[in-house]
Structure formats: C-alpha cells, structure tokens
Amino acid sequence: MSANLRHQAASETTSFAFIWRQLFQSVPSIPNTVDLSGQVALITGSNVGLGFESARQFLALNLSHLILAVRSTQRGDAAAKELQAEFPSAKIEVWLVYMSSYDSIMAFAKQCETLPRLDIAILNAGLSQLTYTRAEETGHEITFQVNYLSTALLALVLIPILRENRGTTSPARSSLVGCDTSYYTNWKGTDSEPIVEAMDNPTSFDSWEACKTTKLLLLKFARELIWTCGALSAEEAVLYVASLVLGRTATVGARQYVDAVTVQGAESHGSFVSEGRIKSFPPIMFEQHGIALQNALWDDTLTEFAFIDCKRFLA
Numbered sequence: 001m002s003a004n005l006r007h008q009a010a011s012e013t014t015s016f017a018f019i020w021r022q023l024f025q026s027v028p029s030i031p032n033t034v035d036l037s038g039q040v041a042l043i044t045g046s047n048v049g050l051g052f053e054s055a056r057q058f059l060a061l062n063l064s065h066l067i068l069a070v071r072s073t074q075r076g077d078a079a080a081k082e083l084q085a086e087f088p089s090a091k092i093e094v095w096l097v098y099m100s101s102y103d104s105i106m107a108f109a110k111q112c113e114t115l116p117r118l119d120i121a122i123l124n125a126g127l128s129q130l131t132y133t134r135a136e137e138t139g140h141e142i143t144f145q146v147n148y149l150s151t152a153l154l155a156l157v158l159i160p161i162l163r164e165n166r167g168t169t170s171p172a173r174s175s176l177v178g179c180d181t182s183y184y185t186n187w188k189g190t191d192s193e194p195i196v197e198a199m200d201n202p203t204s205f206d207s208w209e210a211c212k213t214t215k216l217l218l219l220k221f222a223r224e225l226i227w228t229c230g231a232l233s234a235e236e237a238v239l240y241v242a243s244l245v246l247g248r249t250a251t252v253g254a255r256q257y258v259d260a261v262t263v264q265g266a267e268s269h270g271s272f273v274s275e276g277r278i279k280s281f282p283p284i285m286f287e288q289h290g291i292a293l294q295n296a297l298w299d300d301t302l303t304e305f306a307f308i309d310c311k312r313f314l315a
Contacts, residue, residue: 001267001268001269001270001271001278007280008279008280010283012180012183012279012280012282013183013184013282013283025275025277026252026275026276027252027253027255027256027259027275027276028259028263028276029255030057030061030255030258030259030262030263031263034061034262034263035061035062036058036061036062036063036064036119036120036262037062037063037064038064039063039064039065039117039119039120040063040064040065040066040067040115040116040117040118040119040120041058041063041065041066041067041118041119041120041121041122041261042066042067042069042095042112042118042120042121042122043055043058043066043067043068043069043121043122043124044069044070044097044099044122044123044124044125044154045069045070045099045124045125045126046068046069046070046076046079046122046124047068047070047072047075047076047078047079048075048079049250050124050250050253050254050257051122051124051125051254052079052083053250053251053253053254054122054124054254054255054257054258055068055079055083056083056086056254057251057254057255057257057258058120058258059083059086059087059090059092060087061258061262063090064090064091065090065091065092065093066083066090066091066092066093067093067094067095068080068092068093068094068095069095069096069097069108069125070094070095070096070097071096071097071098071099071125073094073096076094076095076096077094079094080092080093080094095108095111096108097125097154099125099145099146099150099151099154100135100136100137100138100142100145100146100150101135101137101138101150102137102138102150102153102307103137105150105153105154105157106157106308108154109154109157109158109161112158112161113161115161118158118161118162118172119170119172119173120172120173120174120175120261121158121162121172121173121174121175122175122177122257122261123151123154123155123174123175123176123177124177124257125146125150125151126146126147126151126177127142127143127146127147128143128207128208128210128211129141129142129143129207129210130207131207132202132205134200139200140196140199140200141199141200141202141205141210143207143210143211143214144199144200144210144214147211147214147215147218148199148214148217148218148221149301149304151176151218152218152221152301153305155174155176155221155222155225155239156225156305156310156313156314157308157313158174159174159239159313159314160312160313162174171266173239173260173261173262174239175239175241175257175260175261176218176222176239176241177241177257178215178218178219178241178272179211179212179215180274180279181211181212181215182212182215182216182218182219182282183282184212185209185212185213185215185216185282186209186212187209187212187213187216188284188289188293189289189290189293189296194296194300195217195293195296195297195300196300196301196303196304199213199214199217216282216284217297218241219241219272219281219282219285220285220290220293220294220297220298221297221298221301222239222241222270223270223281223285223294224294224295224297224298225239225270226239226269226270227270239269239270241271241272241273256273256274256275256276259273259276260273263276264276264278
C-alpha cells in the first residue's frame with residue numbers, strides 16, 4: 001500500500017524520477033485472462049480523450065454495459081455511436097452529469113441506484129482553467145470545484161451503490177483519476193483560512209498550481225475516506241487514485257485506468273497507482289503538517305457537503 005512506501009516518497013519528486021518514468025516505465029499490457037463479460041462500468045468525462053479510449057478498451061475486454069457520463073448529450077451520443085459501431089453487442093448508454101453542479105451529481109447518483117449492478121466507476125472528469133473562473137452554482141473556483149469537490153462528492157455518494165449493487169462476490173472498483181503532478185505541488189496549506197476559502201482565493205490563483213494541488217487534495221480525501229472513516233472494506237469495493245499518465249499515447253494512458261480496475265488487487269485499496277504499480281504518496285502526506293492538513297481538509301469537505309447526510313454514505 002502507498003502508506004507503507006514512505007521511503008520512496010522523496011525520490012518520486014525528483015526530476016530524475018519523472019524522466020525515468022517517461023523513458024523506462026510504462027503501463028503493462030492487460031492479461032489475456034481479463035474478461036468483463038456481464039459487468040457494468042461508468043466513466044465520467046468519457047466522450048473524448050483518455051475517458052473515451054478507456055471506454056473502448058473496456059469494451060474490448062467484453063464489458064457488457066457501458067455508461068458514458070458526459071455533460072453534452074450531442075457529444076456523448078457521437079461517442080456512443082462510434083463505440084457501438086465497433087462493439088455492436090455491448091449495451092452503451094449516455095447519461096448526463098454536470099460536474100460543476102451538486103444537484104446534477106446527486107441526480108446522477110440517483111440514476112445509478114436503478115442499475116441492477118455496478119462493477120466499475122472511473123471518475124475521470126477534470127479540467128485546467130487558464131483564468132480564474134467561479135462555478136455558477138456553487139461559487140467555487142472551477143478547477144477546485146470539478147477536480148476536487150465534485151469528484152469527492154461523486155466518489156462518496158457512489159459508495160453504497162458500489163457496495164450493494166456489485167454483481168458477484170468480487171469487490172466493485174472505484175478509481176479517482178489523479179496525477180503524479182501531485183508530487184510537485186508547491187502548496188503547503190494555510191493557517192490563516194479554511195482550505196476551501198484558500199483554494200477559492202483569486203489573488204493567489206495559478207492555473208498550473210491549481211491543477212496540481214487539486215490532485216493532491218483528491219489523494220488526501222481518498223486516504224481519509226478509506227482509512228480514517230472505514231467507509232468500506234476491500235472485500236466490498238476497492239477505491240484508489242489512478243494516475244493520469246502524461247506524455248504518453250491515448251492508448252497507453254487509458255490502459256492505466258483499465259489496469260487499475262482489472263489487474264490491481266485488494267492491496268491497492270486506498271493507494272496511488274501509476275504505471276501499473278502502487279506508488280508512494282507525496283512526501284507531504286507523511287509529514288505531521290500534511291496529516292493535520294488532511295484532517296482539516298476532511299472536516300472542510302464534509303462541511304461543504306452538509307446538504308447531504310454524509311453519515312449515511314460513511315456507515
């Protein structure tokens with residue numbers, strides 16, 4: 001597990017480590033024995049890019065039912081049409097979810113409750129905004145809203161669905177898409193204001209830092225969700241953060257998502273997975289200051305989600 005790899009944390013943050021990953025590490029091929037027949041998967045942000053390519057790879061592994069969770073019906077339908085032509089026997093649906101809207105996320109989760117089973121959830125939707133922009137519904141900075149708050153909320157409300165609607169005795173899989181840029185964030189938190197307010201502060205906004213920091217916050221949330229609150233066990237559902245692979249082809253990058261939910265075992269529960277391996281958390285997550293930030297982030301996040309009964313999802 002990532003928590004046991006503190007001795008590797010510092011080395012993962014070096015320029016040499018980044019270059020080594022780019023030149024000499026890659027995501028392993030998916031074993032021929034993997035067969036997703038009968039299984040149901042949903043992927044957010046799946047009409048383009050790595051989300052779309054991972055959808056194709058899941059279908060190639062005989063996935064029976066695919067849900068493309070997108071924000072545009074037109075674009076989602078176009079993606080579904082292309083995939084359906086390649087995999088005519090699969091059931092492919094397009095469901096709408098706006099990751100900048102809590103109401104939309106809750107409605108999407110309600111729709112997921114109607115599924116007879118849900119085996120795989122890939123929370124891939126994300127963005128990087130060049131200029132400071134606030135989400136219309138919540139008022140939060142949009143990168144923070146989509147990459148962290150909304151992804152955390154969706155991960156939380158999907159827990160009972162994954163746990164109760166899994167089709168077999170095998171655990172369901174939930175993968176939050178992070179990035180190894182979380183190793184390189186300069187963000188150390190703040191003692192002067194809550195984390196949510198700090199992330200929303202326009203005077204300190206930097207597009208690249210916002211992207212890196214939100215991925216770090218997602219790692220912290222996943223760790224707290226699994227280990228502090230015991231929301232679910234690895235026998236019920238495996239939850240982890242899979243790295244967005246930079247500087248690779250779409251085929252290789254998407255294979256990271258597929259590897260995470262089809263090859264990695266229960267030992268990946270609550271961990272950070274990249275290049276087909278369980279990697280160390282960033283150094284800040286082992287530091288006393290970082291642990292305090294993680295606790296504060298958890299409290300601030302649950303306060304943000306006060307409109308739902310969080311205890312119901314964490315029981």
